[in-house]
Amino acid sequence: MTAKLYDLELSGNCYKVRLLCALLSVPLEIIPVDFLSGAHKKSPLIELNPFGEIPIFQDGDLVLRDSQAILIYIARKWGGENxxxxxxxxxxxxxxxxxxxxxxxxxxxxxxxxxxxxxxxxxxxxxxxxxxxxxxxxxxxxxxxxxxxxxxxxxxxxxxxxxxxxxxxxxxxxxxxxxxxxxxxxxxxxxxxxxxxxx
CATH class of the missing domain: 1.20.1050.10 (Glutathione S-transferase Yfyf (Class Pi); Chain A, domain 2)
Structure with missing residues (x-):
């Protein structure tokens, strides 16, 4: 199952996730979020991240918020010790x-x-x-x-x-x-x- 990233192209925090996935050749479905209309603070995204922020990363049943936490997960799952x-x-x-x-x-x-x-x-x-x-x-x-x-x-x-x-x-x-x-x-x-x- 391909991981999903709820993403804003101009966000450096979202970019961190895209970049690490690219470096590790992790397949990623990128789902653009209409940030200006506040989509990240409305259903269904607010259910995925009650903090009302992006990025949101979904891998199967696991949903993660906060770019640093997402980097940790990607690195440990796909990047090994390096x-x-x-x-x-x-x-x-x-x-x-x-x-x-x-x-x-x-x-x-x-x-x-x-x-x-x-x-x-x-x-x-x-x-x-x-x-x-x-x-x-x-x-x-x-x-x-x-x-x-x-x-x-x-x-x-x-x-x-x-x-x-x-x-x-x-x-x-x-x-x-x-x-x-x-x-x-x-x-x-x-x-x-x-x-x-x-x-």
Whole structure:
């Protein structure tokens, strides 16, 4: 049975799921969601995810919300040890970056993009300040490492890359962050890579 993704093309969180499935050659039925009309907050999607958000991922009887949780599932089911190891140290090292994607990156470059591209009412100066901070931390990390953890691509990179690469849509370009730019290019060079608008 083919897994289903309830999807918005312009969502970086939905893109993470599409990207990992493409890299792992996981068959995926993509079901576009009419986000502007609020379809994600109405039946039948609100029954699948009471939080009223997308992506929603369905594999048989299993329904998952939250892009980071979905990445974990896909990596363990189809990606083996390479994308998400099971040893305690490796698992924790990858997982700490999933938290960065959900927090510092979401409240930084993602929020700035939500303000500029989609007109969300939020504190864009705070978002850009947050973005500069997390980009500085990423630059320092990636100046001495090809990948965020374990010396190879993992779901840490898939979780963190999209909204960093989309930052220019929120007034947070990657000029001045050469190590981050090179890392984005390495992700783009992975076999099976697919893009999204603006990436």
């Amino acid at each position: 994308w998400l190891p099971t040893d305690p140290a490796g698992l924790a090292r990858v997982s700490q970056w999933l938290a960065v994607a959900e927090n510092e990156i979401a409240r930084g470059p993602n929020d700035a993009r939500l303000h500029d591209k989609f007109g969300y009412k939020l504190d864009v100066e705070r978002a850009r300040t947050n973005a500069v901070r997390v980009l500085g931390l990423l630059e320092k990390r990636l100046a001495k490492a090809q990948w965020l953890e374990l010396g190879r691509p993992t779901i840490a990179d898939i979780a963190c890359m999209p909204y960093v690469a989309l930052g220019h849509e929120g007034g947070v370009p990657l000029d001045g962050y050469p190590a981050v730019t090179s890392w984005v290019d390495r992700v783009k060079a992975l076999p099976g890579f697919i893009g999204m608008p603006a990436i």
